[in-house]
Amino acid sequence: MSLPLPVPRPQPEETSSEAPISIEERRCNRCGSCLKLACGSIADVGGEALVIDEATCTGCGLCVQLCRGRAIGPALRLVG
Ligand code: SF4
Numbered sequence: 001m002s003l004p005l006p007v008p009r010p011q012p013e014e015t016s017s018e019a020p021i022s023i024e025e026r027r028c029n030r031c032g033s034c035l036k037l038a039c040g041s042i043a044d045v046g047g048e049a050l051v052i053d054e055a056t057c058t059g060c061g062l063c064v065q066l067c068r069g070r071a072i073g074p075a076l077r078l079v080g
């Protein structure tokens with residue numbers, strides 16, 4: 001099976017969501033699917049956790065759709 005090609009990070013005017021996106025660590029099984037997007041806003045921190053840079057994330061939702069573990073979503077969802 002071939003890997004998907006890297007997807008350029010969309011520009012802000014192409015996005016549909018203004019909510020910051022975060023990865024809920026306890027739901028992440030580290031399958032690596034989101035990293036295959038090659039989005040510059042998703043980073044593997046020391047091989048221990050995946051994080052999304054909310055300062056550069058455009059909220060395009062591509063990683064949310066890819067994550068079968070539903071570990072990625074709007075940051076506000078994770079509050080409380
Ligand atoms: S796609 Fe989801 S479960 Fe897989 S590594 Fe990324 S955040 Fe974790």
Ligand code: SF4
Pocket residue numbers: 009010021037039040041042052056057058059060061062063064
């Ligand atoms: S929503 Fe996901 S794929 Fe889209 S810019 Fe943010 S981190 Fe990257």
